[in-house]
Structure formats: structure tokens, C-alpha cells
Amino acid sequence: MVHRLTWFEPQRGDELLREFFITALIDMSASLTLQDCQGKYICITTLPPRWFLPAGAVPTDETIFGPDIGARLAELKAGLSKAGERAELEIEPGDDTFFEFRCRLIEMSNGKLHLVTIVMDRTEDRRRERLLRALLREVSHRSKNLLAIIQSIASQTARYSGTLEMFLAKFRGRLHALSQSQDLITDSSWRGAYFRDLVQQQVDRYVQDNVDLVRATGENILLSPNASLHIGLALHELIVNAVSHGDFIARRKPIEVSCMRVEGEKGPEIVILWREPLGKADSEAEDALRTSRFGSTVLERVVPTSVNGSAVHTMEAGEVLYELRFPLEIED
Template sequence: MKKLFPLLTFLAVALISMVMAGFAYFATQEATRIKFEATVDDAISRIETRLDLHLTLLKATQAFFAVHNNRVSANEFRAFISALDIEGSFPGLRGIGFLQLVDVGSEALVERRIRDEQGVERQIYPQSDQKWRAPVVFFEPLKPSSDTLLGFDMFSEPIRRQAIEATMRDDTQHATAPMMLGGNSGVEPYPGFIVFSRLKAGTSGEASAAPGVLYAAFQASELFQTALRRLPLLPVHLEIYDGAIEAQNQIFTSATPAVTGVGRIVDIRRLTIAGRQWTLQFEPTTAFSPPSSRAIPVMLGLFGLLLAGAIALVARYKERAYDAAEKLHQTAEHSLVEKDLMLQEMKHRIKNLITRVLAIARQTASHSADVKEFSDSFAARLQAMAASQDMLTRSRWQKADLRELLRIELGQVFGKDLPEGLLSGPQVLLDETATQALGLTFHELATNALKYGEAGNSVDALKVEWRVERAGRNKSLVLNWRESGQADLKEPATTGFGTKLINMNITRELYGSIDRRFLPSGLQVEIKVPLK
């Protein structure tokens, strides 16, 4: 028995060492998996944000048509798309187009419209045995090499027809299956997909234009590479499939190869985009670094075989490794919860922002004489909203300084160099709602001062002062806007959209009050809003 004791001791230590090494390896694998899942969550968030932004642009175009009761000319459509700067601001989106739905036999109406508005002779093609035709009437940005796209009947092609029929049935956005695009526009074909959105019937008493469908064409490689190239770069290899993971369903695959071999990690997620379910397969690349080395379990096993006294050390290491893995797991879970909350908050803010943009677009269009006036006014108001959003972003959506907000908004109208003494008041920090509402208000006041007041000649004619009033636990911001040097100042007979926008922001958004006084010495505006 004594002779066997060394062997039994060796076998016991070896067995314990292998078990301990196995636990350490499992903890390492689990920590690696959790870390990679967090990286995949970041990649999913980037892709969803990019797709939501592009599909929102299609909704904005739908609203543009609705404002014009679906009667939009080629020049109006071109001016609208040009103002959006699709090529510079929306990589992956090749353009937005309009299809006019007509019965078979009515092709001449569309051909005449293309000739009158686009200046080209085009027959509807190809031949079709369907009862409907859906030829391309508009597509922007329409480059010289893509003129041949005009007149192409998308209803004649099965994949496109399936998506068009779906959007006509339920009046929501629908995407096509992956397909090769560009062949009908004279460019090198590229893999991508199309999203269709039906035009809604007009709401005014006037009869709306012929029914139609808007569509956006996407180049898959450019769209998803742009989302993944945002810093910091993510160490993931991504493959996207339309439905099941099969070669014929592949939409996109990233260029960076995945790590293969023992310990290969695969994370599969699913997204529903415009009525289609996509399958996203993520794998780590060589740039992905596990939270701990895989060589550690092997080293533990070797030390256990050589040194019986290493049992205590291995047990201690196992405990530390287990605690580290547990803390990492808890940290990852907490991070996932925070990311989900941030994503929900971002979606909520984007929806609210879209609602405000669409409302401003409708009101600006109804008070604009032509497309240029609409484009200038709409762009200026969007720039004012963007300035407020930028301040909130820099402060991590906490608080924005009133003085800095005034400097930004007035600087956009009067120039970057504002005279000393123009702004006077204590430091006031504004929340998100107040920042956005007051940003638009200051923009409208400054624009009116530039157009109609003496401030258009000299910004010294303008003074802005504010103070904070306290009543018990309640605080209020009182801001005085004074313009001097105006002769024969009279209260306008009608109320413009800018004035309505100011009133809505102050009274409805901030539950405050505004008092305008048209004095012989100039315009005086007092704004009073509660502070949180």
C-alpha cells in the first residue's frame, strides 16, 4: 500500500489538476463569450441606427409628397433630394425614386409625363403580362449614366413586384429580397435591396394625383461597411442573410476574415427590417482579444502534475478566476441593460424629433411661396434644431448653457463675431426640452430681426438680457429681447408661421408666457418660462 501511495498521490493530484484546469478553461470561455456578445450588441445598435436613419429619409419624402397632395414635379423632387445631400450624408443609399401605378394600356400617360418633365423620350419597358404597370418616373440623384432607368416597369420583375404588392396591401414599408441592382441604370450591377413605401391619398379637398409608390435603392456593401467603420472599430466578421443562412440569401459579408479553429465563437441575431427578417451571423476577428489567455488552464494542469504543493495555489487561482468571471458576467449584464435603455431612449427621441421635423415641414411648406423659399426656411430651422442637439450631445444629454445656446443661434444668423455686451445674464443650465424649444425660438427672433429690424444693419441694435426669479422652491427664467432704432414700428396685421412656432415652443412645450411690445423705440419681447 505504501508503494502505491506515491502513484495514488500522483493520480489524485493529476486528476484534481485536470478538473481545476477544466473549470478555469470553462470560465475563460464564458468570459470570452460574454465580452463578444457585448461587442455584437454594439454592432447591432450601429446597424439599426443606420437603417432607421435611411428609412426615416424615405418617410420624410413621403411627407413631402403628402404636403403637395402627391402632385410633385421633377424639378421640385430634384430640389428636395438635392437639399438632403444623399451622396454625402447617407452612404449606401443610391437614390430615391417614384413609381406611377397605371393600368395596362395607359402607358402613354406616363411616357408623356416623362417626356414633359424629364425632357427625354422613353417608352415603358419591358413588356409585361401583369394588369398593372409601375414605371420609374423620378429617380434622384439622376446621373447621366442612369437616364435609362426612367420608364423601367418594376412591376414586371417578380422580386420587386412582391414587395410592391405587399406595401399596397398594408400601407407599410416593405423591402425586397437581396438582388443585383444597377443593371437598368447603365452602371456596374451591385448587390443590394430596395425598400418601397406607398403614397397616401391626399387629405385636402382637391383631388390627389395618380397613385404611386416611393422607393429607396440601397447598396448593401457600402451601407453596412459605413455602419461598422465608425470608431472605435469592432473586431467582428459579419454575414447578413435574408431569412435562412444559405448562400443564395446572403446580403452582405464583411471583408475582415473570422477566426477559425478550436474555440470558434458564433453569435446569431435576427432583425426585422421593412417587413423582412434578416439573420446576422457574427464571428470574432484576429483583432478580438479574450479577457484572459487560453494558455492559463494548460499551465495550471502542468503545475499540478509537477508540484503536489500547487494544489492550494491552483484552488486559490480557481476561486479568483471564478470571481473574476462572475464580476465580468455581472458587468456585462449591467452593460446590456444600460445599452437597451439607451437604445429605447434614442428611439423615443428619434420618433419625437421626426414628428417635430414633419410638423415643421408641413407648416413651412404651407407658408412658402415656392420650393426655394421652403428649402431655405426648412433648412434654417433644421440647422437651429441641429445646433441644440449638438449642444446636448456634447453635454451627454445633461444640461446646456443658455449663453452658449444664444451665441450659437445668433452666430448662425449675424455671424460668428458678436459684440461684447450683446448678451447679459447669469449662468442658466437648460434641460433637453428647454434647449430645443428655446433654440428654435432664438433662431426665429434673430431671423426676424435680420429681415425687418435695425439689427439687419448693425447687430449693436440688439440686446438680450435675462435673470432668474425665485418664488419659494420654484424658479423661472425671465429673458428680455430688445431691438432699437426702428422707425414707425407697428404690430403686424397677420401672424406668420415663425411667430406661431415661437408661441407654440414657449406656451405648449415649456408652459411659459411671451409678451411682445411694439414701442416707438423698437421691439421688446419678454419670455418667461419655468426652470427645472
């Protein structure tokens, strides 16, 4: 017997109920067939368009679904012998579609066994599963890259930090800059981050009350995820140096940072240029300033190497100049 409660008003009539159930099955992308214990089809509803019953043909698994699927269904159904037994079969016809057949043997009110088969179109579910797996692989890949970057930053920071306190201060700042850039990349669905957004992040953190003293010009290029992480790190390093050792705020002399696309010897390149004005200082003060600012492994090695580019970091003619040049990554 069918144990689950089904209730309806008898006076509504069979025609209304048929319309209701067929519409519901269509909305569910489901098909339903009913066979007696000898395998004779009694009812077929809303089959997918790919399967149909030829005119004048007697409905069987083979005439409806073809010889291959029909044989598999017949074998599956033959294994059911008692009421309540069920079996499932997954079918991939070969045209990027996917169907699930659910067969169940039930006992009707007259005591006879009948076979109910539900055919579910799972094509969209399967596509979503494939997309989710691809996304998980991408997350895993990017996580490994991010961990490698963090490991590199930690190693280089430790190498050039004289004390634990110095290491922690530098490492935390660099890690925070990395996380901010990662937020921009995530918000763009991993397409990357725009140059001016990367600049704005660092300006908002370190010179929030003097945002007009850092001017971003040139093209607002969408940088690749890898370039975004490392350019964000370079901008962090530059602005921390400017705030810690420079006098641009006191002198109200703006820093200019630009981004442009140029044609290099091997193809399109991106050039990022940082120009920071300096006040006049005697030779001893200038040497101290140079020592405190330069020798930055992050700016001169880590960042350019990570983007397959080159960097120039100098202090001359009353200004700090940092130029980073690297190939433009073309996203497919």
C-alpha cells in the same frame, strides 16, 4: 480527452501552476470545480464569498450552494452523459447579483469522465445590460419627441410659406438650429444645454463678424432638453429676423438677450427677454417692417406651447421685444 493545447515546463512544479491558475480565476471573477463521474468533489477553487463549505461538511452541491440551487444543479448535471456535453444555468440569488454556471463533461487522460463546472459572476454584465436597455429606451423616447417637433415645424412652416423656395429656406434654417441644440444636449449626456451656449450657437452662425452686437446677460441656466430645443429655435428665429429686417449691425446698436429665474404664481419660472433696437422709420416703412417680422407661429405659438409657457412679441418704442416665460423644470 482534452483537445485544446496546454503547455508548461514540468520543472516549474505544481505549486507554481496552482498559484498561476487560481490568480487568473480570481481576476476573471470565475470559480472552478471538478467532480468525478459519481459526483464526488475533487477540487474547488475561488468560490464567491456568498458560498462556502461549512467546517467538517462533505462538499456537495447542496452543502455548498444550498438546497434550492443545489437541486437545480443536480438536475442539470444529471442530464449530461457523454464527453463533450455541456449545459448552462443562470442563478439570481435575489440580492441584485447574477451568476452563470457552466457545466461540461470531459474525458481525462485515464479515460474516465469528470465534470467541470465554471461559476462566473455576471453581476456587472447584467447591470450594464440593464443600463444599456434603459439608455436605448431613452433614445427611442427622445427620438420620437424630436420627430414630433420636426413634424410640427414642417407643418407650421408650410402653412405660412407662400412658395416652395420660401418653405425650404425657412425649414432648413429651423432644422439646422434644432440639430445644433441637439448637439449641445448630447454633449451634456442629455442633461440639457446652457442658455449662453444656445445664444452663442446662433450668433456664431449669423453674425460671426459682429459677435459683440449680441450681448447675453443674466443667469446661465442649464435648460432641460425640451426647453433647450425650443429656446434654440426661438433664438434662431429672432436673430434671423434681426439680420434680415433689422439695422442693428449698420447702426452698431447691440441686441440684449437675458435669462433670469423668477418666482411665479405657481412656482419658479424662467424669463428670457430679447431686446433689439430699431432705427427711426416713417409709418409706412414701420408697417412693412412689422408685417415682415410678426405673425411668427414659431415664436408666438410653437415655442411657448412646447415649454408650457407664454410669450409676448411686440415692436414699440424703437425696439423689438420678445419675452418668453415658462416654468422651471426641476430635474431629479
